[in-house]
Amino acid sequence: MTHSDDTTRLLARIEGYRDEMVAFQRDLTAVVALGPDNGGDGEWLRAEFIKERARSFGLDDVMELHAADARVTAGFRPNLLFRVRGRAERPTVWVMAHMDTVPPGELFLWRGDPYVAVVEGDIIVGRGVEDNQQGLTSGLFALRALVEEAVVPATDVCLLLVSDEETGNAFGVEHVLGAAPELFHAEDLIIVPDAGAPEGALLEVAEKSTLWVRFVVRGRQVHASIPAAGINAHRGSATLAVRLDARLHAAFCDEDPLFEPPVSTFEPTKREANVPNVNTVPGEDTFYFDCRLLPTHSIDEVKSVIAEVIREVESGLGVTIEIGYPAELPAAPPTAIDSPVVEVLSDAIRELRGISPVAIGIGGGTVAAVFRRRGLPAVVWATLEETAHSPNEYCRIDNLVADAKVFGRVFARGL
Ligand SMILES: [Zn+2]
Numbered sequence: 001m002t003h004s005d006d007t008t009r010l011l012a013r014i015e016g017y018r019d020e021m022v023a024f025q026r027d028l029t030a031v032v033a034l035g036p037d038n039g040g041d042g043e044w045l046r047a048e049f050i051k052e053r054a055r056s057f058g059l060d061d062v063m064e065l066h067a068a069d070a071r072v073t074a075g076f077r078p079n080l081l082f083r084v085r086g087r088a089e090r091p092t093v094w095v096m097a098h099m100d101t102v103p104p105g106e107l108f109l110w111r112g113d114p115y116v117a118v119v120e121g122d123i124i125v126g127r128g129v130e131d132n133q134q135g136l137t138s139g140l141f142a143l144r145a146l147v148e149e150a151v152v153p154a155t156d157v158c159l160l161l162v163s164d165e166e167t168g169n170a171f172g173v174e175h176v177l178g179a180a181p182e183l184f185h186a187e188d189l190i191i192v193p194d195a196g197a198p199e200g201a202l203l204e205v206a207e208k209s210t211l212w213v214r215f216v217v218r219g220r221q222v223h224a225s226i227p228a229a230g231i232n233a234h235r236g237s238a239t240l241a242v243r244l245d246a247r248l249h250a251a252f253c254d255e256d257p258l259f260e261p262p263v264s265t266f267e268p269t270k271r272e273a274n275v276p277n278v279n280t281v282p283g284e285d286t287f288y289f290d291c292r293l294l295p296t297h298s299i300d301e302v303k304s305v306i307a308e309v310i311r312e313v314e315s316g317l318g319v320t321i322e323i324g325y326p327a328e329l330p331a332a333p334p335t336a337i338d339s340p341v342v343e344v345l346s347d348a349i350r351e352l353r354g355i356s357p358v359a360i361g362i363g364g365g366t367v368a369a370v371f372r373r374r375g376l377p378a379v380v381w382a383t384l385e386e387t388a389h390s391p392n393e394y395c396r397i398d399n400l401v402a403d404a405k406v407f408g409r410v411f412a413r414g415l
Pocket of ligand 1: 098131132165194
């Protein structure tokens with residue numbers, strides 16, 4: 001594959017940043033950025049650090065979209081938008097990463113101080129180095145390469161760095177989209193490097209709806225030696241769980257090969273403690289189902305099948321069943337697999353790595369849904385080892401550089 005001169009220079013420039021990218025990751029790790037819900041003081045210091053570095057790289061077009069939050073010293077949660085102007089504004093190419101991290105968890109599980117990033121061979125170990133500092137660093141250095149090589153992209157290129165991804169997005173991307181919706185257009189290309197696979201071959205474009213269901217089954221507590229004098233709530237919940245399992249799987253059996261797994265899932269999960277002793281028939285029993293629905297099945301349809309099964313179990317066993325929904329999140333409309341962002345990103349990956357990327361849907365929600373709900377096509381992609389939130393979280397240095405090159409190639413598309 002032959003590149004234009006601009007692309008060749010960009011890619012060489014990015015390769016030349018390798019050691020600086022590692023040093024930047026190390027410095028970034030030392031500036032802790034935990035949201036108040038995670039016991040921290042927010043992302044302000046980290047945002048200041050990034051702004052200062054970006055300025056030294058020549059990235060001086062920065063817009064700040066603070067979200068007021070009285071719980072942190074700064075009084076707000078920062079959101080930063082770095083822009084490099086293209087020959088035209090639209091369609092704007094976006095890379096979005098988050099500045100906050102999760103806490104380290106149990107310190108004894110770490111080989112060293114989680115906030116002192118250490119290079120071990122070809123990896124960097126430290127809290128946040130993969131989630132989401134890898135994407136942040138790759139995006140920032142790809143942008144820097146444009147400036148330092150004086151490459152003017154075909155259209156504007158933006159790096160959006162947000163707060164609060166780990167604790168709900170209200171002060172991060174949700175705030176940005178609410179405060180400045182005019183920044184984004186449906187024809188823009190939005191890349192979120194916050195999940196992915198080790199080879200970088202998976203582009204996440206869709207997700208399932210999530211429904212969590214809590215069942216509180218009530219009967220009448222009694223000594224286990226005279227069960228007929230009571231109503232066994234445990235039998236009620238066990239019967240209900242088995243019937244739901246069969247009925248939900250039978251009723252919602254569509255398959256869609258875009259998704260992994262390709263079917264809706266219905267899993268009995270958590271069970272709360274009932275009686276502490278063996279010789280008592282419990283009068284109350286509580287358990288949960290985690291349901292992930294392909295977009296072709298609606299949450300309401302699932303709720304009505306659940307209600308039907310509940311009525312049968314109530315009348316058959318004499319229990320009463322209370323139902324609750326601790327989480328209910330309809331799937332965002334998928335990003336079309338032939339949308340420009342999927343095509344441009346796939347072309348760059350194919351060209352630079354010689355692999356054929358595959359678009360997939362997943363069961364878990366991602367921050368890209370925030371865009372998709374507003375009709376903005378977003379793809380989640382990065383080359384990751386999937387060590388996010390783990391002790392000894394690490395980032396492969398080759399991935400840091402290689403993903404920056406993919407961004408550089410996307411930024412230089414059409415040149
Ligand atoms: Zn993340």
